[in-house]
Amino acid sequence: MITKRIIPCLDVKNGRVVKGVNFLGLADVSSPVSLAKHYSDSGADELVFYDITASAEGRALFTDILTEVARQIFIPLTVGGGINTLEDFDRVLKCGADKVSVNSGAIRNPALVGEAAKRYGDQCVVISADIKRVNGEFRVFAKGGREDTGMEALSWIKHCVDSGAGEVVVNSIDTDGVKGGFDIELLKRVRELVRVPVIASGGAGTVGHFVDLFSQIPEIDAGLAASVFHFGEIEIRDLKEELRRHNIPVRL
């Protein structure tokens, strides 16, 4: 039986992980390679690396880091941040990324998803959407959640999946950072809308929130989080054991 995926997300700036933490026995907590190894060893099913650098030097550093991670870690790697062109896809795929996540780049150039899917296959293209409620509708936000695009989120996601996106990451701005649980209402809507895997993001604060997510929406494929893992508030192995106790299939 297919298992539910638990995915830590690492924000990388100038070659270092932002929001690093104190893991027992991990000397360099902001080293992307050691943190990735730590997560892989603790049972993470996949890793997302998000490049939040703006400079060209930072970008070059990021691909160096990615190469080093791919040399040592043998689980799927998704890369996002600063993906605006097919050349950007090429750049990160050559360094060992398995999937590429696009967000603002697809909003600026709506043809990007389709072109990338055609060249690299649907399985390679992940559409990541930052979504917030505005005047009673779900809206897509760009630029790291700072800018309201005015676009309705569900039709945007549908458009991207129809163009060839093989996976959807739904990041709820309303629940993100609050640690009050995932945005079940929004996730249910997206789940009913498309037939590709949907990854929930934004709002995880406790192990119970992941249990709620997979119990309330059994067809959701994965849960993604950053700080609860980085700050050691949730250990992936404990989380997976708890999910298993609730009869939620996990890889242990």
Add this chain to the structure above:
Amino acid sequence: MIAVIDYGVGNLFSLQSSLSAVGAESIITSRVEKIRGADKILLPGVGAFEDARRKLSLSGLDRVIVEEVKAGKPILGICLGMQMLFECSHEYGRHEGLGLLTGEVVGMENRLPDSLMIPHIGWNSLSVKKAHPIFKYTKDGDFVYFVHSFYAEGCEDSLLATTDYGREITAAVAKDNITGMQFHPEKSGEVGLNILRAFAEWSYTK
């Protein structure tokens, strides 16, 4: 020496890294003499069947691979590389495969319960059907990472393992010197590395 066939599809960096991690010597190559000189062949592949198959025949490598395998050289096909070992694929039309194994590749669309997502992406468990040197370190129930929308059918004579995704899906095949994995061993953690290790250690005698 394992020749990893480079025919312009897919990213071979992770694959070669994983082979290095298990101490296997490998070379990424599209050169005929390197393939003929290698002990084993690894046929990777992602993307569309028709495109990959065309690239393989344009380069003439398809003929070389078939000859070497028929002469007894062990081969491991991964994902689309495994699908190409079969007689044909029905991915957007009907396309001839390498015909090294009996069976054909079909789509998941209309063959799965509606509640299941396509592609089949994620970690799923293996149900092992028989013993084979490539599964020397692999146990029934081991988890491996899948990403695919098509799968092989009618391959009972080579079936090595299946996985449950609404129905039994071919996960691995093996017959004589020919092996194939629908999943990605290079992305399946320790379980996957052990399959690559077993492939590297395998000495096939006809």
